[in-house]
Amino acid sequence: MAQAPAPEPRKATGSGRSGLPPLETDGPVVLRFAPGPSGPLHLGHSRAVALNSAYRGLHNGKLILRLEDTNPAAVDPVAYGLIAADMEWLGATPDETVVQSDRLEIYCGDARELLSRDAAYVCHCDAEKWRELKRHNTACPCRGGKPAAQLVAFEALLSGGDGIIVVKTDLEDRNPALRDFVAMRVVETPHPRQGDTWRLWPTYNFAVAVDDYRLGVTHVLRGKDHLNNTLRQQWVYRHLGWDEPRFIHYGLVSIPDALLKTTTIRGGIASSEYSGWDDPQLATLVALRRRGYQPQAIMDYWVTVGVKEVDITLSWQNLEAANRALVEPEARRLFWVPEPFELTLDAPQPLEKHAPFHPDRAEMGERRETVEPGATIVLPAADVAQLAEGDLLRLKNLCNCRLRDGRLEHAGDDPVKGVPIVQWCAAGAPLQLLRPNGSQTDGIVEPAAAEMEGEVVQFERVGFVRLERSQALFLHR
RNA sequence: GCUCCCGUGGUGUAGUCCGGCCCAUCAUCUCGGCCUUUCGAGCCGAAUACCCGGGUUCAAAUCCCGGCGGGAGCACCA
Numbered sequence: 001m002a003q004a005p006a007p008e009p010r011k012a013t014g015s016g017r018s019g020l021p022p023l024e025t026d027g028p029v030v031l032r033f034a035p036g037p038s039g040p041l042h043l044g045h046s047r048a049v050a051l052n053s054a055y056r057g058l059h060n061g062k063l064i065l066r067l068e069d070t071n072p073a074a075v076d077p078v079a080y081g082l083i084a085a086d087m088e089w090l091g092a093t094p095d096e097t098v099v100q101s102d103r104l105e106i107y108c109g110d111a112r113e114l115l116s117r118d119a120a121y122v123c124h125c126d127a128e129k130w131r132e133l134k135r136h137n138t139a140c141p142c143r144g145g146k147p148a149a150q151l152v153a154f155e156a157l158l159s160g161g162d163g164i165i166v167v168k169t170d171l172e173d174r175n176p177a178l179r180d181f182v183a184m185r186v187v188e189t190p191h192p193r194q195g196d197t198w199r200l201w202p203t204y205n206f207a208v209a210v211d212d213y214r215l216g217v218t219h220v221l222r223g224k225d226h227l228n229n230t231l232r233q234q235w236v237y238r239h240l241g242w243d244e245p246r247f248i249h250y251g252l253v254s255i256p257d258a259l260l261k262t263t264t265i266r267g268g269i270a271s272s273e274y275s276g277w278d279d280p281q282l283a284t285l286v287a288l289r290r291r292g293y294q295p296q297a298i299m300d301y302w303v304t305v306g307v308k309e310v311d312i313t314l315s316w317q318n319l320e321a322a323n324r325a326l327v328e329p330e331a332r333r334l335f336w337v338p339e340p341f342e343l344t345l346d347a348p349q350p351l352e353k354h355a356p357f358h359p360d361r362a363e364m365g366e367r368r369e370t371v372e373p374g375a376t377i378v379l380p381a382a383d384v385a386q387l388a389e390g391d392l393l394r395l396k397n398l399c400n401c402r403l404r405d406g407r408l409e410h411a412g413d414d415p416v417k418g419v420p421i422v423q424w425c426a427a428g429a430p431l432q433l434l435r436p437n438g439s440q441t442d443g444i445v446e447p448a449a450a451e452m453e454g455e456v457v458q459f460e461r462v463g464f465v466r467l468e469r470s471q472a473l474f475l476h477r
Numbered sequence: 478g479c480u481c482c483c484g485u486g487g488u489g490u491a492g493u494c495c496g497g498c499c500c501a502u503c504a505u506c507u508c509g510g511c512c513u514u515u516c517g518a519g520c521c522g523a524a525u526a527c528c529c530g531g532g533u534u535c536a537a538a539u540c541c542c543g544g545c546g547g548g549a550g551c552a553c554c555a
Binding site for chain 2: 034035038068070073074127131163164165173181184186187201204205224231249301304306310311313315317321322324325331335359360395396398419422423459
């Protein structure tokens with residue numbers, strides 16, 4: 001029984017070492033991540049994934065992915081696969097995946113149990129009227145029916161008619177959010193996976209309570225926005241005499257400069273404002289991945305943030321720092337010249353470029369290139385603008401030059417202290433850099449880039465980027 | 478409006494339950510310096526915080542009361 005998923009070797013990278021406080025527990029730990037399949041995961045989701053996954057590792061527990069697709073109208077069939085892929089990329093592959101729309105018999109069973117215990121009722125009132133009555137701590141006429149009659153009404157609803165199943169709570173509760181809540185309702189829209197086999201669908205709170213219990217979840221780790229939902233779900237536990245899991249709520253995260261709302265992104269893609277879910281302007285996981293974010297950086301970041309109930313603002317700088325620490329030792333260096341300015345090089349003889357792929361790791365090799373006298377050299381226009389006639393500058397890893405009459409005049413090979421050092425290209429290919437703010441910069445990249453598609457590299461003096469076939473995506477400085 | 482949660486530097490975090498070892502930890506950011514044929518990395522240093530007001534106490538970031546501030550929920554969404 002005690003399944004022990006191999007805890008992946010979790011390397012304690014830099015910042016993430018502080019670690020999470022262990023969970024209170026008296027046995028095996030079962031956790032779950034439960035998104036609705038409406039699109040791929042984004043940075044906001046990744047906190048829940050990271051925390052649940054970190055605790056799985058810490059307690060050698062089990063992590064369930066539960067797809068919450070009980071609203072047929074809000075399901076994107078491709079999202080099931082996208083979400084699974086995102087979790088895998090994060091290194092948080094679930095031990096088990098369950099889909100709520102496969103479990104309708106279970107919800108119906110527990111609804112019947114609720115009804116027969118007089119803990120729920122079938123309501124045929126007008127929605128607005130029912131809410132209004134609740135607001136005044138008043139029961140609707142349907143609430144008083146006998147369990148036997150309620151059960152009959154429930155069976156009838158399965159095949160036709162209007163109505164909802166309501167969980168009885170305390171109508172006198174001072175918190176208006178906690179007075180009687182809907183457990184199941186009729187949705188005629190066909191479900192992408194189930195077609196029209198079912199018309200009575202559970203709501204979020206009911207399905208979650210049932211599944212957390214029946215799946216043996218021991219710790220429910222989720223955002224603070226679920227505080228009231230927890231209170232509602234606890235009514236189901238009490239009515240049915242179930243032992244409760246431990247509930248842990250972490251604070252809300254606000255992510256600056258990021259569009260996270262799935263429906264808005266979907267709209268932006270439809271209107272071609274974004275090229276797709278992985279558009280570099282987005283904070284979806286696929287987009288961050290495409291730009292060169294390392295999953296471990298994201299996971300580490302959330303672990304250092306922890307599980308407190310305070311609301312936080314995500315710090316891109318801190319996340320970038322975590323990613324830079326991972327990427328910097330591995331990233332090969334390359335010259336990329338933004339807004340290239342052409343100059344002719346005057347030199348007495350051919351010059352040899354010896355540029356290491358990594359300044360601190362000679363074993364990574366170097367890029368070599370011969371530059372003939374009279375060759376056209378491109379420099380960043382911004383750097384040329386800084387230069388006055390006769391000024392000395394160094395073409396990095398090549399030679400010193402002096403700017404004379406709009407040409408570059410060779411001025412020695414050995415580095416001279418205090419001289420500006422600039423990246424340059426002689427041969428090279430056009431390459432556009434895309435930044436997450438949507439801007440694009442034209443430039444020339446050195447020949448070595450040709451065989452480095454897909455790599456995260458550092459453009460010297462520019463920042464880390466990920467190379468694609470004919471463009472580069474800016475990662476961070 | 479009602480209900481619930483939270484409030485340590487720019488950002489995040491440790492400490493708050495069990496008051497003293499906290500003139501408050503660590504990371505990141507910022508600013509200097511060193512180093513470096515990148516404005517990357519590395520090394521050294523600096524600056525910046527206990528929301529406010531009372532109270533209890535020899536002693537409060539830590540306990541109590543009252544303000545103020547932020548957030549969430551009050552869906553036949555998840």
